[in-house]
Amino acid sequence: xxxxxxxxxxxxxxxxxxxxxxxxxxxxxxxxxxxxxxxxxxxxxxxxxxxxxxxxxxxxxxxxxxxxxxxxxxxxxxxxxxxxxxxxxxxxxxxxxxxxxxxxxxxxxxxxxxxxxxxxxxxxxxxxxxxxxxxxxxxxxxxxxxxxxxxxxxxxxxxxxxxxxxxxxxxxxxxxxxxxxxxxxxxxxxxxxxxxxxxxxxxxxxxxxxxxxxxxxxxxxxxxxxxxxxxxxxxxxxxxxx
Amino acid sequence: xxxxxxxxxxxxxxxxxxxxxxxxxxxxxxxxxxxxxxxxxxxxxxxxxxxxxxxxxxxxxxxxxxxxxxxxxxxxxxxxxxxxxxxxxxxxxxxxxxxxxxxxxxxxxxxxxxxxxxxxxxxxxxxxxxxxxxxxxxxxxxxxxxxxxxxxxxxxxxxxxxxxxxxxxxxxxxxxxxxxxxxxxxxxxxxxxxxxxxxxxxxxxxxxxxxxxxxxxxxxxxxxxxxxxxxxxxxxxxxxxx
Numbered sequence: 268x269x270x271x272x273x274x275x276x277x278x279x280x281x282x283x284x285x286x287x288x289x290x291x292x293x294x295x296x297x298x299x300x301x302x303x304x305x306x307x308x309x310x311x312x313x314x315x316x317x318x319x320x321x322x323x324x325x326x327x328x329x330x331x332x333x334x335x336x337x338x339x340x341x342x343x344x345x346x347x348x349x350x351x352x353x354x355x356x357x358x359x360x361x362x363x364x365x366x367x368x369x370x371x372x373x374x375x376x377x378x379x380x381x382x383x384x385x386x387x388x389x390x391x392x393x394x395x396x397x398x399x400x401x402x403x404x405x406x407x408x409x410x411x412x413x414x415x416x417x418x419x420x421x422x423x424x425x426x427x428x429x430x431x432x433x434x435x436x437x438x439x440x441x442x443x444x445x446x447x448x449x450x451x452x453x454x455x456x457x458x459x460x461x462x463x464x465x466x467x468x469x470x471x472x473x474x475x476x477x478x479x480x481x482x483x484x485x486x487x488x489x490x491x492x493x494x495x496x497x498x499x500x501x502x503x504x505x506x507x508x509x
Numbered sequence: 510x511x512x513x514x515x516x517x518x519x520x521x522x523x524x525x526x527x528x529x530x531x532x533x534x535x536x537x538x539x540x541x542x543x544x545x546x547x548x549x550x551x552x553x554x555x556x557x558x559x560x561x562x563x564x565x566x567x568x569x570x571x572x573x574x575x576x577x578x579x580x581x582x583x584x585x586x587x588x589x590x591x592x593x594x595x596x597x598x599x600x601x602x603x604x605x606x607x608x609x610x611x612x613x614x615x616x617x618x619x620x621x622x623x624x625x626x627x628x629x630x631x632x633x634x635x636x637x638x639x640x641x642x643x644x645x646x647x648x649x650x651x652x653x654x655x656x657x658x659x660x661x662x663x664x665x666x667x668x669x670x671x672x673x674x675x676x677x678x679x680x681x682x683x684x685x686x687x688x689x690x691x692x693x694x695x696x697x698x699x700x701x702x703x704x705x706x707x708x709x710x711x712x713x714x715x716x717x718x719x720x721x722x723x724x725x726x727x728x729x730x731x732x733x734x735x736x737x738x739x740x741x742x743x744x745x746x747x748x749x750x751x
Contacts, residue, residue, distance in 0.1 A: 468706065
């Protein structure tokens with residue numbers, strides 16, 4: 268591998284429910300075999316109609332209690348997407364989503380929503396969303412590409428968010444170095460690299476937050492595979508921070 | 510910005526204490542203003558002599574107790590680098606290093622050590638290491654570049670490691686979107702992006718683990734600044750997972 272190139276897919280329109288994202292991408296980028304497309308979660312959620320109007324939400328007593336001076340309807344949506352609440356501070360909730368991801372607000376976001384008073388939810392099955400897009404891109408172009416659906420997650424102990432993979436198709440998600448040996452023959456202890464997360468973070472560097480660029484292409488990875496982002500969820504028996 | 514290119518600096522020799530890494534890099538890569546060099550922690554630690562021979566270590570009673578069937582001398586080194594131990598499982602210790610980083614084994618690593626029976630410690634002050642390299646590269650080439658010192662950290666709740674920044678110089682480390690508004694005028698809640706960590710992870714995609722490529726160049730970022738990786742350590746008052 269000589270290196271990577273990462274470039275944005277420019278001039279996509281504001282996305283609406285039902286839009287054909289694969290078509291919109293192929294009109295704007297010349298894909299090659301082995302490319303990995305990174306698509307911001309909000310783009311996927313919008314075309315899948317994963318939006319909720321807060322005016323349609325009736326907050327529960329628990330949501331009112333947790334909301335503090337925040338909007339209890341938004342908290343209600345967050346609780347609806349959560350398996351459990353790990354931490355609260357003010358109206359910030361750290362939750363475990365139905366997918367098993369641990370993040371702020373169950374991934375529910377009001378910024379970049381199509382209109383004020385609307386919030387955007389994570390896709391129901393982001394791995395399936397990625398696979399659908401991958402198949403559509405193959406159908407349209409004949410190219411075999413990978414897809415990562417990315418979102419910005421905070422981390423314990425480290426400031427700032429990084430983009431990580433919440434959905435994936437057609438790529439290696441975890442690179443297993445188990446049994447691999449370094450040049451002096453020492454068996455490596457760190458056996459797995461979360462390359463799908465590194466790919467998502469790398470793409471964020473070109474996608475930014477305000478440039479309305481929800482898709483980037485990563486070229487040169489040599490990371491084909493059949494992994495899913497679901498593999499990134501730490502199994503309960505290995506979780507040291509339950 | 511049209512996109513990013515990330516490429517490895519090839520054919521570096523096995524590094525030794527006292528090696529002039531800046532010189533070795535400039536002999537192998539044509540740097541440009543604005544480039545960010547990502548250097549694996551182990552490369553920095555080796556040239557700074559941050560190695561310990563296990564035969565020289567006398568394990569304490571606590572190290573013997575924690576070691577289980579692991580090497581108590583290695584545990585002793587890990588404890589010596591730690592402010593506190595957060596979790597243990599078998600001979601795996603999750604610790605807070607003297608720098609405030611929370612990671613496995615205080616970042617002490619036996620893989621890729623220069624010889625068997627030796628472990629490699631994190632640099633004493635990785636931000637200073639980054640700044641030193643940045644200044645030396647400027648001296649040698651006249652180019653204004655950024656430097657990130659990277660290491661592979663595990664994360665709670667997500668499988669696999671990603672490379673993150675443990676040292677930085679000449680770059681923006683946290684991109685603050687506070688007050689920035691998205692296209693419909695909604696003030697973004699996610700105010701900070703840990704771009705130094707995303708840069709480290711992106712570089713890992715080309716550096717790999719076994720290719721003995723401890724340096725990569727990230728070009729096209731437009732991320733100049735004067736941040737330090739120390740800013741990535743979550744302040745105690747904001748830490749929801751103490």
